[in-house]
Amino acid sequence: MNIKSKNNNSVAGVVFDGFNYVFLALYGTLSLLPFLYILAASFASDAEIAARPFFIFPHKITTEAYGLVMKSAVLYRSLGVSVFVTLFGTLICLFFTITFAYPLSKKNLIGRNFILNVIIFTMVFGGGMIPTYIMVRNLHLINSYWALILPGAINTTNLIIIKSYFQSLPAELMESSMIDGCTEMQTLWRIVLPLSKPIIATFGLFYAVGHWNNFFSALLYMNDPEKWPLQVILRQIVMLSQGTLATDLPANYVPPAESLKMATIVVSVVPIMMIYPFLQKYFAKGVMIGAVKG
Amino acid sequence: MSNEVVTATNVKNGIQSSKKYKREVLMRKLKKDKWLYVLLIPGVLYYLLFHIAPMWGIVIAFQNYSPFLGVSGSEWIGFKNFTDFFQNPDFVRLFVNTLVLSLLSIVFYFPAPILISLMLNEIRRELYKKVIQTFVYIPHFVSMVVVASITYILLNTEGGPINTLIMNFGGAKINFLGSVTWFRPLIIIQTIWKECGWGTIIFLAALSSVDAEQYEAAIVDGAGRFRQLWHITLPAIRSTIVILLIMRMGSVLSNGFEQIFLMTNSLNRTVADVFDTYVYTLGVTQGAFSYSTAVGLFKSLIGLILILSTDKIAKKCGESGLF
Numbered sequence: 001m002n003i004k005s006k007n008n009n010s011v012a013g014v015v016f017d018g019f020n021y022v023f024l025a026l027y028g029t030l031s032l033l034p035f036l037y038i039l040a041a042s043f044a045s046d047a048e049i050a051a052r053p054f055f056i057f058p059h060k061i062t063t064e065a066y067g068l069v070m071k072s073a074v075l076y077r078s079l080g081v082s083v084f085v086t087l088f089g090t091l092i093c094l095f096f097t098i099t100f101a102y103p104l105s106k107k108n109l110i111g112r113n114f115i116l117n118v119i120i121f122t123m124v125f126g127g128g129m130i131p132t133y134i135m136v137r138n139l140h141l142i143n144s145y146w147a148l149i150l151p152g153a154i155n156t157t158n159l160i161i162i163k164s165y166f167q168s169l170p171a172e173l174m175e176s177s178m179i180d181g182c183t184e185m186q187t188l189w190r191i192v193l194p195l196s197k198p199i200i201a202t203f204g205l206f207y208a209v210g211h212w213n214n215f216f217s218a219l220l221y222m223n224d225p226e227k228w229p230l231q232v233i234l235r236q237i238v239m240l241s242q243g244t245l246a247t248d249l250p251a252n253y254v255p256p257a258e259s260l261k262m263a264t265i266v267v268s269v270v271p272i273m274m275i276y277p278f279l280q281k282y283f284a285k286g287v288m289i290g291a292v293k294g
Numbered sequence: 295m296s297n298e299v300v301t302a303t304n305v306k307n308g309i310q311s312s313k314k315y316k317r318e319v320l321m322r323k324l325k326k327d328k329w330l331y332v333l334l335i336p337g338v339l340y341y342l343l344f345h346i347a348p349m350w351g352i353v354i355a356f357q358n359y360s361p362f363l364g365v366s367g368s369e370w371i372g373f374k375n376f377t378d379f380f381q382n383p384d385f386v387r388l389f390v391n392t393l394v395l396s397l398l399s400i401v402f403y404f405p406a407p408i409l410i411s412l413m414l415n416e417i418r419r420e421l422y423k424k425v426i427q428t429f430v431y432i433p434h435f436v437s438m439v440v441v442a443s444i445t446y447i448l449l450n451t452e453g454g455p456i457n458t459l460i461m462n463f464g465g466a467k468i469n470f471l472g473s474v475t476w477f478r479p480l481i482i483i484q485t486i487w488k489e490c491g492w493g494t495i496i497f498l499a500a501l502s503s504v505d506a507e508q509y510e511a512a513i514v515d516g517a518g519r520f521r522q523l524w525h526i527t528l529p530a531i532r533s534t535i536v537i538l539l540i541m542r543m544g545s546v547l548s549n550g551f552e553q554i555f556l557m558t559n560s561l562n563r564t565v566a567d568v569f570d571t572y573v574y575t576l577g578v579t580q581g582a583f584s585y586s587t588a589v590g591l592f593k594s595l596i597g598l599i600l601i602l603s604t605d606k607i608a609k610k611c612g613e614s615g616l617f
Contacts, residue, residue, distance in 0.1 A: 013519055020413050021422070027410070028429035031491060034444050035432070037455065053458035100337025103330035110323065115334075119341060124544060125598050127348025128590030129551075129570075130577040134361070135348050151344050154337060184329035213437030216552050220578060231439045238443035239556065258453070265443055272435045279435055280428060 035269070042066070042262035049258045065256055065263035075264065077226065078233040081145070085229060086211040089149040093207040094200065096153040097162060102188050104159075105166035123156050129220075136221055147221035148214065148229070155210075158203050165199050166192060202282040209279065212271060230268050237264050355588035368584075375588035384567070392568040395554075396546045398478055403485050404542060407493030408535060412527065414494060415501050416519075430491025441488050442556035445480065446471060472561030481549075481557060496538070500531045536613045544601035547593045569593045 036056050041049050042065055044058035069075055103109055104116060126132075132151060141147040169192065177187045193200070215231040222228055228236075236242045238261045272279075324331070355375055357368040379385060410430075417423045433441070448456050449470040457467045470476045504526060512522050551570040558566040569589060577586030601616070609615040 010518070016519070017416070020416055024410075024413055024417070024426050027491075028426040031430045031433055031487070034448065038444060038447065050453040053455040053462065096336050096340055099333045100340075103327075103333045106327070106330060108323075109327060109330055110320070115338070118346075122341065122345040122349075124601055125349070125594055126345060127351050128587065128594055129573050130583055130587045130590055131348035131351030131354070132344065133578060134351055134354075134583060135343065137361070139343070150340075153340050153344075159337075184327070184333065188333070209435055213435075213439075215437060215439050215556075219555075220574075231437050234443060235439050235556065239439075239446050258447075261443070261447060265440055265447075269436055269440055273432075276432065276435065280431055 038262050038265050042259055042266045044259060046256040046258045049262075062259075065259040068255055068260055069263050069267060074233060075230075075267070078228055078230045079267070081227060082212060082230040085145060085148050085214075086208050088145075089211040090204055090208045092149050093153055093155075093211075094204055097155070097159050097203065098188075098193070098200070100154060101159050101162040102166055102192065103184075105163045107167070119156055119159070133220060142221055143224045143227060144221075145227070148211070148217045151217065152210070152214075155206070158206060162196075162199060162203060165196060169195055198282070201278075205275065205279055205282055208275075209272065234264055234268050237261055352587060352591050354584050355591045357584050359584040359587075361583070371584075375585050376592065378585065379589055379592065384572070387564070388567055388569055388572055391565055392547055392549060392570075395478060395481060395549050395568060398482050399485060399549075400542060400546075402482050403490070404539070406486050406490040408497060408531070410490060411494035411497035411501065411531075412523070414498060415527065427491070427494075430494070432491075433488045434492035436488075438488075438550075438552040438556060441484055442553070445484060445557070449480075469561075471557075472559055474562055474565050477557065477562040477565050481553060484553065484557075485550075496534060497531050500534045501527065504530045533614060536608050537616060540601060540604045540608055540616050543604040544597045546600055547596050 037054060040056050040058050043061045043063065044055070045060065045062055045064070048055075048059060104112055106112065127135075136142065136147050136151060141150065173191055173195075174187050177191050178184075182190065213231065214229070215235070218229050218232045222232070241257070351365070354365060354368065356370060356372060357365070358371050359365070359368045414423055414426065417426075448454055451457055451467050451469050451471075456470070461467060468476070470480060508526050509522055512526060517525065547569055549568045549570055551574065554566060554568055554571050555574065558571060570593075573586045573590050573593075576582045576589070605615045
C-alpha cells in the first residue's frame with residue numbers, strides 16, 4: 001500500500017525484483033538438478049557415487065551400467081511392452097475419443113444432452129477401484145495388454161475439449177461436403193480431421209505420456225511378470241533392489257548396483273525428454289484450450 | 295352438438311396426424327444421422343463397460359459378494375460392511391492419515407503454483423521467463439515411479455547424496471524413507487516438486503488475458519506494484535482459484551494412490567496407510583471385494599458431497615462455480 005511509485009524503480013521494487021529473479025532461478029535449477037545427478041551418476045562408477053555426494057560431471061566416465069542394461073533380457077522385454085502399449089494404446093484412445101467427440105459436437109443430435117450429462121457425472125462419481133477391477137476380471141482382461149489400454153480408452157476431460165473444438169469449426173465446411181454427397185464418416189475423415197491436426201497431436205501426446213508413465217494399471221491387472229511394462233520393472237530395480245541382470249555374467253563379477261539403478265531411470269526418462277520440446281509446445285496449448293473452453 | 299363433435303374429432307385427428315408427423319420427422323432425423331449414431335457406438339460401449347457398469351457394481355458393497363456366485367447369487371447383508379468398517383480399529387487411523395495429508399497438501403501445495411505464477415508474471419524479460427518455465431515443467435512429465443525412485447536414491451542412508459552431505463557437515467544420518475515423521479513432508483515436497491511448475495500454466499493463461507491498459511491506467515492513477523497486484527492481477531485469477539479449489543475438495547479423501555503406494559514401507563506404515571491404499575490391499579491383494587467396495591463408496595460419497603457443497607458455497611459468494 002505504501003509503494004506509490006509510478007514506475008518500477010522504487011527501492012522495494014528493485015529488492016523484490018532481485019529476490020524474484022534469484023528465487024525463480026533457484027526453483028528452476030532444483031527442478032532439473034535431480035535429473036542431471038542421475039544422468040551423471042549413471043556414467044560413474046559405484047565407488048565414485050559412494051565417495052562424492054553430488055556431482056554433475058563424473059571424474060571418470062564408464063558405460064558399464066548401460067552395457068548391463070543392454071544385456072538384460074528383462075529390461076528389453078519390459079521396454080518392448082511399454083513401447084507397444086504406448087503406440088497401440090494411443091491409437092486406440094484417439095480412435096475412441098474422436099469417434100465419440102464428433103457426433104457429440106452436433107448440437108441437434110437426439111440424445112446428445114443425455115449422454116453429455118451422464119459422462120460429466122462420471123467425472124465426479126464413479127464405481128471406484130474394486131468394481132472396475134471386477135469388471136476387468138469379468139471381461140477376462142487380467143494379464144492381457146488390453147487391460148492397460150481399454151479401461152482408460154477415453155479421458156472425459158480430453159473428450160470434452162475435443163468436442164468443443166469440433167463445435168468451433170465452421171459448420172458450412174461440413175455442410176458443403178455433405179451436399180457433395182459425403183457421409184458423416186467421410187466428412188469426419190476428409191474435412192474435420194485435417195482441420196484438427198494440432199489438437200489431435202496435442203491429445204495424442206497426452207495419451208502417449210500417460211501410457212508410458214502408467215504404473216497403476218499394470219500393478220492392478222498384470223500378474224504375469226513377463227508382461228510387466230518398464231515402470232513396474234523400474235520399481236523392482238530401484239525401490240525393491242531386485243536384480244534383473246543377465247544370467248551369463250562371470251561368477252566373480254560384482255555388478256555396479258547403484259549406477260545400474262541410475263541407468264534404468266535414464267532409460268525410462270529419455271523418451272519423454274526426446275519429445276519434451278513438442279510436449280511443452282502442445283501441452284501448454286492443450287491446457288489453455290481446456291481452461292478457456294472447458 | 296354435432297358441430298362440436300365434428301370439431302372434437304377433427305382436433306383428435308389433428309393431434310394424431312401431428313403425432314404421426316412428429317414421429318416421421320424423428321425417424322427421418324435418425325435416418326439422416328445414422329452414421330453419427332454408428333460413430334457413437336465405441337464410446338457408448340466404453341462408458342457402459344468402464345463407468346456405468348462399475349457404478350452399478352457398487353451394489354456389492356451391500357452384499358457378501360463372491361465372484362463365483364455373482365451379484366445375483368450373493369447374499370445381501372445391508373450396511374454390515376459399512377458398520378464393520380466404522381468399528382474397525384484401523385478406521386480412525388486411516389481417516390486421520392488421509393485427512394492430514396489432504397490438508398497439508400491444500401495448505402502447502404495448493405497455493406504454490408499461484409505464488410509461482412504471480413512471481414513469473416512479474417518477470418519482464420521474456421527469455422528469462424521462458425527458460426524458467428521450460429525447466430519447471432519437466433518433472434510433470436516423468437512418472438510417479440521415476441519420482442519415487444529418485445527420492446529413494448537421493449535419500450537412502452547407504453551413500454545417498456543428501457545423507458552424505460549431512461554427514462559431511464557433521465550431522466547424523468536421517469532415515470527419511472523409513473521414518474514416521476518424514477513421510478508426510480516427503481509426500482508434500484514430492485508433489486510440489488513434480489506438479490507446482492505445471493500448475494502455473496492455468497494461472498499464467500488467465501493472467502495473459504488481462505488487458506495491459508488496465509495496468510497503465512492503474513499506474514497513471516498512482517497505484518504501486520502491490521496495489522496493481524491486489525486490484526488487477528489477483529481478481530483476474532480469482533475464479534480459476536475458486537474452480538480449482540472446488541475440484542480439490544472432491545478429492546479430499548483421495549491422496550493419489552500411486553504416490554502413497556510407492557512411498558509406503560513397513561517402517562512408515564502407521565502414518566502412510568490411507569483409504570486408497572487400504573482399498574487396494576484389501577480388495578485386490580486379499581480379495582475382500584465387498585468390504586473394500588464399501589470403503590471406496592464411503593470415500594467417493596464424501597467427495598461428491600464436498601464438491602457439491604463447496605460449489606454451492608462458492609455460488610452463494612458470487613462465484614460462477616462448476617455446474
